[in-house]
Amino acid sequence: MRKKRIFKTILGVSLLVLMTVPIFTRPSYVEAVSNANTLGELKKELANYKAQREKALSNKNQTQSQINASRNSIAVAKTEIDNNRKKIEDSKKEIEKLDKEIEETDQKIKDLMVAKQLSEGDNHYLEYIFGATSISDFIIRTSMSEQLASYNDDLITSFEEKIEENKQLQADLAKREKDLDKQILDLEAAIDSLGNKVDAFSEEALKFEDEIKSTQELVNFYTKQGCKDNEALTTCVKVVSDTGFARPLKKGVRTSNYGYRWHPTQGVYKLHNGVDIGGNAEGTPVYSIAKGMVGKIIRKSSCGGNMVYIYHTVNGVQYTSTYMHLLHIKDGLKVGDMVDSTTQIGTVGGGASTSSRYGGYDTCTTGAHLHLSLAKGWYGKTYVSYSSWIANLLDPGLKQYVNIPGYGKYFYSRTW
Ligand SMILES: [Zn+2]
Structure with a gap:
């Protein structure tokens, strides 16, 4: 009886997914391209940008x-x-x-x-x-x-x-x-x-x-982290190490896989850069998947909505986890904050509140879900380009990472 109900639910969800496959493409913000290896070099870049702006003006x-x-x-x-x-x-x-x-x-x-x-x-x-x-x-x-x-x-x-x-x-x-x-x-x-x-x-x-703004943010970040002018940027930031990942939600169901797929609305074959987790109403708490530090926050992107990037060091390896289509980012959460897997970073969005399908600002989602990405390295710190991030992406559904069960299957706990 119970099994039948679950089967019916899965069938229902699958049909729902077919109608409202959430999608994600490149977020609409500009990445700073920095070649600086130290805070001192970064400050020089900043001064150089300012001089060039003054000259243009x-x-x-x-x-x-x-x-x-x-x-x-x-x-x-x-x-x-x-x-x-x-x-x-x-x-x-x-x-x-x-x-x-x-x-x-x-x-x-x-x-x-x-x-x-x-x-x-x-x-x-x-x-x-x-x-x-x-x-x-x-x-x-x-x-x-x-x-x-x-x-x-x-x-x-x-x-x-x-x-x-x-x-x-x-x-x-x-x-x-x-x-x-x-x-x-x-x-x-x-x-x-x-x-x-x-x-x-x-x-x-x-x-x-634009260059000045993003470079200034980086300078502020590294200064706040206590980096010295001559210290390598890749090592001066201390992110508390962890030993494993937890799931970002207390329950959920995989509604879309990481990997190449036919884009539901654009009709092209392209990379879906994470997994989509449905089965939660908008407003459901979303947690960090491990200890780490908030690396980047993007609000109301036209593709991806509210996004949080967290830097982790798990078993000595650097990762960046990304949470997209959030309805709200947790009040007061800011870049540089230390978090752990009990820290709520926001809530599930992507449905009627934010999706452009319902008049919202996020054109890359058609139903309530969390898009979770996991990449090696710290996106925005150890590398800055979008293409590097794509090259470093992992499938967070794999056993050794976040263990989100297969397509259409539910999970009911944050640990496994
Ligand atoms: Zn997605």
Whole structure:
């Protein structure tokens, strides 16, 4: 009777697993790539990143100043164009005025010529026009009218010269406007390419910002661990040694194996980098699988959710255990904390509370479960790259490690 019920449960769970296979791919955070062997070298790396960020920022500011200067030059050129256009307008009016004066002066000359001709002929205007009282008076007056005509002639010539000057001025100003237009175009093109440079420098500074942040975290970690500047990073951290692993949950059932599999949603053949343990509701306590130290905490990753990494030394060998899709990370748990197998590090999540299937942030889980990974070495300390972690992964279900029973089989204790 009991056996039948268990069989039915297993069948039910298996069907559930088929519908909601939890998945895991690369977490969406950036790993620092460090080549430092000692804390001193790590500090140098940090200083170097900071210097490079400062340089990028200074380049950015310098380029921004060049952009501002170019914008000012454009504004100056545009003002000059406006002023020159006003000058052209004034010059055109001046020409109009001169034309009118020429016309008027021309009329005066014509009048004088008529008067002169009349004065030379037998005409009753003779006496009237110049009011000559004698011949000599007449001669004086005639000569005066000639002088006046000549003066007006000169006046017209000077007006015409002024018109020519104005026309020349207008031509010069038009040419100047062409030159300024070209200058503005060149400046705008320069601003465009400088703008791209500013963007590139900003991006560079931001990149170093990330490096600085993660390297600073490492420096803080090793300093807190009491590492000396000249001490090897691989040996200065003292993690309490243990003799074996316990299971991370009081009960559970393996719902997915470590190893290559067809990805349930991506349709590709890829590594599932741990085992999935189902059979627990969200909120069920999750424990460290051995004595160790919290090495890394990642919150709300878009693939993996809340994650805790713990460094162990078991029988002289270094390991990193990883717990993913946690609903909550235990309050106050932080990097550098010493833990043992009785320490609760968080609770099971990955279901309706966190899965993106139900509107949550974790796209790599479709049902409540714990994803447990175990790797050799300390991921983030003895090596930093994701590919190294993958290369060092172990199947934590194997007997010599955590002893999670085979696919679909339940366990009911943390020890075995
Ligand atoms: Zn998994």
